[in-house]
Amino acid sequence: AKIHNHEFLVEATPVKRLCKTHNSITVNGQYPGPTLEINNGDTLVVKVTNKARYNVTIHWHGVRQMRTGWADGPEFVTQCPIRPGGSYTYRFTVDGQEGTLWWHAHSSWLRATVYGALIIRPREGEPFSFPKPNHESTILLGEWWDKNPIDVVRESQRTGAAPNMSDAYTINGQPGDLYKCSTKGTTVVPIHSGETNLVRVINAALNQPLFFTIANHKLTVVSADASYLKPFTTSVLMLGPGQTTDVLLTANQPPSRYYIAARAYQSAQNAPFDNTTTTAILQYNNNSIKNKPIMPPLPAYNDTNTVTKFSRSFFSPRKVEVPAEIDENLFFTIGLGLNNCPKNLRNRRCQGPVNRTRFTASMNNVSFTLPNNISILQAHYNRIPGVFTTDFPAKPPVKFDYTGNVSRSLWQPIPGTKAYKLKFGSRVQIVLQDTSIVTPENHPIHLHGYDFYIIAEGFGNFDPKKDTAKFNLIDPPQRNTVAVPANGWAVIRFVADNPGAWIMHCHLDAHIGWGLATILLVEDGVGKLQSIEPPPLDLPLC
Ligand code: C2O
CATH class of the missing domain: 2.60.40.420 (Cupredoxins -  blue copper proteins)
Structure with a gap:
């Protein structure tokens, strides 16, 4: 097992989205933040230095943190926040978990921009529980506010009202070409005819459960929250904030450009929500294909039947040790x-x-x-x-x-x-x-x-x-x-x-x-x- 050393510098960085530039809090100037890649059994040592004007902590969402609760990260639960100018080194071992997790700030609403993927592959030399994919890609679903997200939550604390909705959903930090001023940055996911990609999908949105789909392609779900599943095939996923789902995607369609799209599953009945769609582009073979991407259908915002059917398709791949008796x-x-x-x-x-x-x-x-x-x-x-x-x-x-x-x-x-x-x-x-x-x-x-x-x-x-x-x-x-x-x-x-x-x-x-x-x-x-x-x-x- 390896030890991976990383430095996270938390600081304000100019980020341009939806036609305007904002000073967003980021890690190492990146939004979304850096992807961490490890093998099951490895140790992560991440020194976080806070150069922002807010308190910050980092949480390693889904990592068991066996006996290392001091590295878990929620502010005032397992640690006091890292003050502006301060630093703290998170040190923990990931053991017995494989798949996709993520990390995010766990202080106020900083996680709107302070988040990234944590990829855990099998132990060195060991296989995945499914056929080896040709490539891997990561999709981080998120939300973008035109205003400073910290100001948005502070305003709602002051008034007692619900906080303002976000101004866009995002894929890898980009709203995608259905939003204004966003065509240029739209995320492109390359794929080659006949090959299979492992696509790791993470819902990092603050407040919105999301449907996720890819035009004309079936998705084979193989794991969720870094636990393997009995594989099943679907055309749409639903992820609540915090959840991850890994799927196998085979390039078995005519070479073209296909939209990858996500949109709201309305969590609160009769409450207002944003019905816009974030997109990325699944691009076959090379960049010479330039057709308008094919748009997939997405379930309606209130399609609970699809959600129920999806969650009831989840089983562990084999018999597991569930406590039969309870204390x-x-x-x-x-x-x-x-x-x-x-x-x-x-x-x-x-x-x-x-x-x-x-x-x-x-x-x-x-x-x-x-x-x-x-x-x-x-x-x-x-x-x-x-x-x-x-x-x-x-x-x-x-x-x-x-x-x-x-x-x-x-x-x-x-x-x-x-x-x-x-x-x-x-x-x-x-x-x-x-x-x-x-x-x-x-x-x-x-x-x-x-x-x-x-x-x-x-x-x-x-x-x-x-x-x-x-x-x-x-x-x-x-x-x-x-x-x-x-x-x-x-x-x-x-x-x-x-x-x-x-x-x-x-x-x-x-x-x-x-x-x-x-x-x-x-x-x-x-x-x-x-x-x-x-x-x-x-x-x-x-
Ligand atoms: Cu308490 Cu992903 O968080």
């Missing part, structure tokens, strides 16, 4: 809310007029609030009291018809910094239940420090009596982010074998700020190999 049977509601800014919460999340109604969100009616002068992991490790409590409820405080017409009295969650404590090695099941408070929504729920099995999903209220019969304990897919259906539920299982403080949150950035998160605090087991490593000496303090 922790948890039920978390996930949903929005409306709150007045309480007098005792005059912080970043709650500015402006005290009595104006503002958006909020919660799990089990707790709207998660980050500490602001220490990280949760530091407080846990050093046994510093008063930073968080461990009374996050295993079940919602009141049972109600979650997907029905919910009484207005249940729309106001209570802010808190609460964790749920798990014993080392405990076998955990979590039912994630969407609520229709304000509006039902497809929430991409991401758990740090773990992969989990998605053993079932469905619509309406989860019913333990009849829905347990649907559990797949044989070959369910393994992921780190589950798109919980709007007006529905998903059930996940995992073994709590990684000690640390792990945030579980909705990967729609607007919802993190509103409190759609909690902390799973996994205690140390017995001995060194079941305990979190000591913190690095350069861990940023507040």
Whole structure:
């Protein structure tokens, strides 16, 4: 196994999109940021230096971080932010994961421009689980704002309103030629007749689940979130923010130019959304072919049937070790809310007029609030009291018809910094239940420090009596982010074998700020190999 050393310089860089030049925060002047390529078993050492005027941290989305939670990155969860002028070296080993992950800033909305791919190939000399592709390409889906994204989120924190929508979706940082002033930069993906490309698709958008397709070509899905799948063929993918999907694409069509396209799957029912399309060009053989690219059909913004069919095609390639018995049977509601800014919460999340109604969100009616002068992991490790409590409820405080017409009295969650404590090695099941408070929504729920099995999903209220019969304990897919259906539920299982403080949150950035998160605090087991490593000496303090 190799050790890869990288330096990330975070700084403001002029970037021109949609006819205007902006000073965007980037890594090493690149937008999207550098692609990291490693083999399973390798170690990454990334020194991040912050030359921007904002705090920053970097999260390695989907990396298990076995006992190295100090390198996970979410601000005020596993570290204090790297202040302007500061630096921090993330050091971790990727073990037992193959496929596509990514990295992104985990501080305010910096990840709008601070993100990149993390490619993990099999161990040196070992094959992929599918026939070796001739080439590989990476597609990062994103969102672009004409305004500084940090100002966009700050404005919404001030007013309590939903943040402004982005001005374009992007493929590898480029809106593509259907947007103004964007023809020149449109991403071109080369392919050769008869050959097969492995295409790694990452949804790095802040707030938008996206459909993805390529004109006239079938896509064979082979892995998601760096876990292999039983291959299946489809013409369209849906990725929630945070999710990755790897597909095999064979050049079996007449040599031509074909559009690669992505467009919104409307996550919140009856909410405004942007229905524009981002494009790249699949270019056969050489650049002499110059026809107008062929446009693929895309599902309608509300085509939930396609989404359901797609997610129900996911299976592990073989029998997997899902815990058959469980020690922790948890039920978390996930949903929005409306709150007045309480007098005792005059912080970043709650500015402006005290009595104006503002958006909020919660799990089990707790709207998660980050500490602001220490990280949760530091407080846990050093046994510093008063930073968080461990009374996050295993079940919602009141049972109600979650997907029905919910009484207005249940729309106001209570802010808190609460964790749920798990014993080392405990076998955990979590039912994630969407609520229709304000509006039902497809929430991409991401758990740090773990992969989990998605053993079932469905619509309406989860019913333990009849829905347990649907559990797949044989070959369910393994992921780190589950798109919980709007007006529905998903059930996940995992073994709590990684000690640390792990945030579980909705990967729609607007919802993190509103409190759609909690902390799973996994205690140390017995001995060194079941305990979190000591913190690095350069861990940023507040
Ligand atoms: Cu990809 Cu907590 O994030």
